[in-house]
Amino acid sequence: MHCNEPETWYVIQNKEDQHCTLASRLNQFYQSDSSERIIHIPEQLGQGFWQLNRIHPSMELVHSDATFHRATSLSSVERDNSIKLSFCMGESLSWSIDGMPGEYEVNTLECAAFGSQHTSSTCEFALHQHFKGFTIKLDQTTLSETIQHLPIQHLTKAIRGSSGGFYNQKMSTGMIRMVNEMIQCPYTGELKQLYLNGKALELLAVYLSECIMDRSVSDNHQGLSRTDRTSLNKAKYIVDTNLAHPPTLEELCRQVCLNEFKLKKGFKQLFGLPVHAYVIEQRLQAAYYLLESKQMNITTAAATVGYNKTSHFSAHFKRKYGKTPSAYFNHSPS
Template sequence: MESAAERWYEIANTVNRNCTLADNLNQLYRSSSSEQRIHMPEQLGRGYWQLNQIHSSMELVICDASFHKATSLQSLERNNSLKLSFCLGEKLQWNVEELGKEYQLEHGEVSAFGHLPTSSSCQFNVNQHIRGVTLKLDRLTEIGALQQLPLHKISTILTENREPFHHSSMTPEMKRITQHIFHCNYQGAIKQLYLSGKVLELLAVYFNEAILQKQPQPSLPGLSRTDIDSLHRAKQIVDAQLVTPPSLEALSKLVCLNEFKLKKGFKLLFGLPVHAYIINRRLDDAYRLLEEGKLNITAAAAAVGFSKASHFSEQFKRKYGINPSEYFKFYPQKENRR
């Protein structure tokens, strides 16, 4: 049977061996209850850590805390599971003692780790705000569809890079899902069901957008290596000119492909026709602007290339299942955007 200490981490305060926070975190990470929350001791700061048992082989930890006093914590990471940490707060920095190296995770990044046992130390500064979502997956998972997850691809990346951590940028979809997890207002069994669904959605998006799409592309029927290179250039041009993209005719000339091969190949390679891809990217950019709170809905729609706010709202609802004005009112700090 797995020992309690191997469930997540062993935490210690490098200065104060009687640290209440370290003791509480160890208790949290050893918990087998469906949900447990601990609060930051008042003398150190404010905030909380919450653990939810999604499945016997999968757990979720949500953290939202800030420090009033400089605190140094050390963690011993076991290699019995894969963990994904999504950073939604300020940048985190830590040292891995056996490697003598410093690592950092920026706001809006996700880190995959757990294939190597590591001993890390992290200094939290006064007024530092840590906020994030971490998923833990046991390697020998028996969770239905999760048996098909390409967990080995992450291990391969980490092994090839000879690093204990693999960082990548969070996509707009990842940010959207993590915000849903953070702002879950359900309780009891409904909350458990909701979080289970969101965690599976987050995993699917992460593996698709951060792992699988980064792998070398297989050969595609009817497309030469030169054609594929041209299609990637077409995507780069579209990404750089989302507000006023070139027409299909102009784009085909820019990348030296006929329109038929451009349309067919683009959908085959990137999963969407060119026009649908542009709409989807515009929605992602508008979502980010609205999330940042810098623009209202009409201004955000115009900024990304929608000539009519009504068309933007229609496309937003088609993608997210809800009107933008209704969606963002779920977040108190964003009410003034409408």
């Protein structure tokens, strides 16, 4: 395998098993010239697959869905000049990068943007964890005219300015819906390519709008010092990680060292919603994913995201999506 092979995303190796069948299959998978390909995990290692669709010369889509019967570590060397957007639809995934301290992680319903540099990394697949991801790869050397009109330069700037070259953001409900629609594509052949192309461009536009352009504008809001923005981002993180039981406004102020006026005004200014409305929005997005992926029934999903009464959850859901959750998903409440 040589560095001048442009079609190769990664060179993959299992350092504990030089004859690893999965590593061999993945290398063949990424080197293949076919526009659509799939490999399955060897039964002795686990179950699941990697599937790739090259929808045109500048864009490839990879869907992976895997559960391992034993802990597995795969190392990869990335050599091409491309940008990747990886959407985590399953359990959290962590990895380390040679020469960089600590570990990197993308959590459930987060998107990681990375690329445009040569890296060597190792990913740990834990026993029985369900890894499910969807990646869009953009080849910067052959960007089509359509994609060139998107503000890709803002994405590369965000990646360069992020820690370790990985720019992680939370997925919105719209992104979750679009990724699921591509995973569950109902078409085959040329119609499938057309459908995936349109959906991928739609997802790119939404991602750039919500995670790159809006954030760039927010960061330039006047009246917020760098210290204030740091405290407000910390407040958002605390809320995001405690959706079911968020702290009171008073407690949140104490934790981030802001007075109530600065917290309420700054949070809305930076993130577009008051704290309470933001909590409701994030709860509804989390519940939408749980119901869309059929992981839970309505009652359990409502309780998981912090609603003590299913009726309150249903009212909020209908206000946002136009239908009650039972009508939207055709689910039984319990």
